[in-house]
Each structure stands twice: as C-alpha cells, then as structure tokens.
Amino acid sequence: MFRVQPESGEPLYRQLIRQIEHAVATGLVEPGEKLPTVREMAGELVVNPNTVARAYRELEARGLLSTERGRGTFVVDRPPELSREARREKLRSHVERLVTEALLLRVPPDEVVAQVRREFGEAGTPPRHDGDAA
C-alpha cells in the first residue's frame, strides 16, 4: 500500500508523510483505522524504523495521527479544522507552484483545471466526519 523511492532525492520520511496524507485524504484509510506498527511499516518499505517513526511523529504533531502507547498508531477521527482564511492561505503555495509550472509548460488553464477535477474525482469518497451534513 505504501512505497518509497530512495533515489528520488526527496527525503524518505517526507515521501511517507505525503503517502499517508494522500491515503487519508482519499479515504484509502479511514478515520479511526489503525496503521501498521513502526516495525511492520519499516519492513514493508525496507527502510530504517527511525524513518517511519519520524513520519508518524510529524503527522501526530500535525494532528492527523494519534499514538496510543502499547496499542498502536491511529488515524484521528476528526483532524483539527482551520479557518476558511487559513485554509485558503495554506493552499496558496501549492496553487502558485502548479500554475507556474503550467505557464512554463504552456498548458492552458482549462486543461489544468480539468486535471485538477479529474484528480478530485479519482479520490473517490472523501472521508466523512461527525460534523458533516448528514
């Protein structure tokens, strides 16, 4: 379910962070679900357990995971919410990088937007939360 590319240049622990975020965001792993132990995950990915531990630690700091000593690491039921303004701000650099790349590659806006919508579509059912309109 998870995999890393040691030759990509991107730090292994950060690749893992992105993949866990992606899995949570797209609903591949659900709120409350238990993640593999550090050792299990390290075995699967063939990386140093410290690397996995670091990824879990940072995701816990972000409020996406929760570690219960002796029981394991879990996806939190409801990640902390940010204000509408804060959310938009947090997306800005991602948007700017995407658009910069698109302009350099001369990919027209409509095509970029189509690709974004497609990516949202492929995400399937997004994770549900308690407070959502039922």
Add this chain to the structure above:
Amino acid sequence: MFRVQPESGEPLYRQLIRQIEHAVATGLVEPGEKLPTVREMAGELVVNPNTVARAYRELEARGLLSTERGRGTFVVDRPPELSREARREKLRSHVERLVTEALLLRVPPDEVVAQVRREFGEAGTPPRHDGDAA
C-alpha cells in the same frame, strides 16, 4: 524583485530557482531579457555569489536561461518544448499534491479551481513566443 527566506528550510538556491521560474512564467521578465549579474543578484539577496551562480547554472541546464561568457545571463527566447504527453505527466505530481492538501483541508473542488483560475489571471500577459498565433 527577488527575495529569499533563509529561515524557511528550503535551500536558498532552490528558492531563487522557483522565483526566477515564476517571474519568467508570469512574464515579469521577458524572453531575451538580461538578468542581474551574479554579483548584483547576490548583493540584492544578501547571499553568496556561489549560491546565485548555482541557481543560474541549474536553470541553464533546464534550458530556461542562457549565459554568455563575459556578457551576462539571459532568459532564453524560447524554452525547449515537451510533448503534450510529457507536459501532462510533469504536472501530475503538482496536481496530486494540491488535491491531497485540499482534501485534507476540506476545501471544496470549486474553491480550489477558483483559486487556480485566479492565479492564472494574476499572471497577466504570459510570455509570447514565435510560434504563437498573432
């Protein structure tokens, strides 16, 4: 016109690369235009000239800049084109990261798309090229 944040963790030369790419993509600097000399740019940014030289060198390797010995560094007239397929592929990771972040932040697709379109809009006049319809 350019600035870097030493405390951001992102390597200085890579911040500069992104900013120059952004400036070229949005037309802030035009094809054929001369960039500040390595020493000038280093002075403005308050970084070591080697750091600027590295950014210029990497952008030259990517075909975005061109340096002429003793004269200076210039934005190329027409950056190398990629195939339609290669371009879409090169955008994919950017799109995936943006959408992952949006899903986690629970920003709805329409709002993301709006922000993307706004960013395209702010880009103003994109750089013109020979082959473009006049």
Add this chain to the structure above:
Amino acid sequence: MFRVQPESGEPLYRQLIRQIEHAVATGLVEPGEKLPTVREMAGELVVNPNTVARAYRELEARGLLSTERGRGTFVVDRPPELSREARREKLRSHVERLVTEALLLRVPPDEVVAQVRREFGEAGTPPRHDGDAA
C-alpha cells in the same frame, strides 16, 4: 582507478565526469555498483570534496548516477535511453571533430577506423542490460 591532472586546463570536475563515464561505458564499474564516497574520492584525487560532489551531481542530472541520502552514490542499473535518431545526432560532433583532426594530420580513414575498432576492443565486456539478448 581515477586520477586528474590539475595542470591540463580542463576543469577538474569535468575530467572526473569523463573518467566516470569512461569507466561505466567500458564496464570498469558495473551497473548498481557503489562509487567511492565523496570524501573518499576527494582524498584519492587530492581535490576538494565539493569538486567531487559537483561531478557526482552533474552525472546524476544526466541519469548516469543515483545518490541515496546517507548511503552513497551508485551507478544506475539502466541509464535513460535516447531515440535512435537522438543517439546518432549526439555522436555527430564527436565524429566531426575526430575526422577534422584526422584530415589535418593526414591520417588516412582506414587508420582512423582501425584505431576506433581497437578502442572498442579494449573496452572489454560492455555493461549488460535487462533488455539485451541473453
């Protein structure tokens, strides 16, 4: 195994690039093999580690080497392939320079060809790749 001549005028990092390319091309170092660490190589050649790092970095950009953080630098298993057309084009300038020199030195074509074949012969076993006929 590697050596540089500081008095030759050719930049040290480029001499090293040529030597590593030559070693890979002739099979002296095999795909997947680990190269000396930056510091080891710098010690052997009696040059600054930065100089070695630059050579490694450029060869990585060309797709010939691959570095894994904290582990070292390796020869890639299978370097990126170019189209038949692109390959021939990339050889052209080398061929033209060789033939120009030969004409000026009045070395007859047959002798040049013989020397080329001899050089191919000395290369010994070229590196094997997955797709090769077994």
Add this chain to the structure above:
Amino acid sequence: MFRVQPESGEPLYRQLIRQIEHAVATGLVEPGEKLPTVREMAGELVVNPNTVARAYRELEARGLLSTERGRGTFVVDRPPELSREARREKLRSHVERLVTEALLLRVPPDEVVAQVRREFGEAGTPPRHDGDAA
C-alpha cells in the same frame, strides 16, 4: 561561411578555431588562400575583434595560418608534419571520447565506423600538398 553560438558555452575563439580547422581540413579554403581580415571576420560573426585575433594567433602558433603584416592572414601551403607516432597519439583522446560516448549510447561499433567513413566522404577532396604522390 563561419558562424558562432555565444550560448553554447564553448569559448567563441575556440569555436572559430575549430571552424577554420574544419574548413582547411575539408578543402573549403585552400592552401595559400587569404582569410578575411580580423575586422571583417569580427563583423561577420558579430564578435569582438579581439576574439578573432586570438583565434588567428593560436592557429598561427599551430602552423596552420601565417600572418604577413600589412597583407593579411593566409592558410599556409603545407602545415608542419608530425611523425606517424605523434599523429596517432594526437588522435587518441578524440577516439577515446567518441568510443566512450558510443558505448554509453549503446551505438554499435559498425554504426560508428559507418558514420566516420561518411564524414570522411562528405569532406570531399582533401587538400593537396607538394609532397603528395602526384
């Protein structure tokens, strides 16, 4: 007849040296023929006259050109000959670079040889010299 690429990275004076050598080697300019003056050549190439002067000076040092003050610069009638051994040695690095590149690009020896022979063929009539079998 001559042209340089300021953006290629290769020093302009060396590009010019190669082109004059190539023209002489292939017979495009004949022994005894007068070359354009430094200023004429600089005008054609749109480069600094110093650059042309340097190329002429180095070719004169190699014995390929001869400058007669007030009359101009000429291709010598008969360039100095080297011993059979010296000639082969002088070709060696060219051969090695060509073969290294060919091995990396996986271009088979026969194809390289064919390209070399073709380049010899396109050279047309090589320059004749006094001592040649008549």
Add this chain to the structure above:
DNA sequence: GTGGTCTAGACCACC
C-alpha cells in the same frame, strides 16, 4: 557517516 548547503575568498578565462 552520508551527501547537501552555504560562505568566504582567491584566481582565472573570456569578452
């Protein structure tokens, strides 16, 4: 212990 980044400063080739 590995490579990556950055600085300071020197020297040089080129135009």
Add this chain to the structure above:
DNA sequence: GTGGTCTAGACCACG
C-alpha cells in the same frame, strides 16, 4: 567586468 572554477571549512539533514 562577466561568469567559471576551486579551496577551505562550517553546519545540517538524513538514515
């Protein structure tokens, strides 16, 4: 005056 190369040495991120 321009960029290119190299050195020395420090600090850091990563595994």
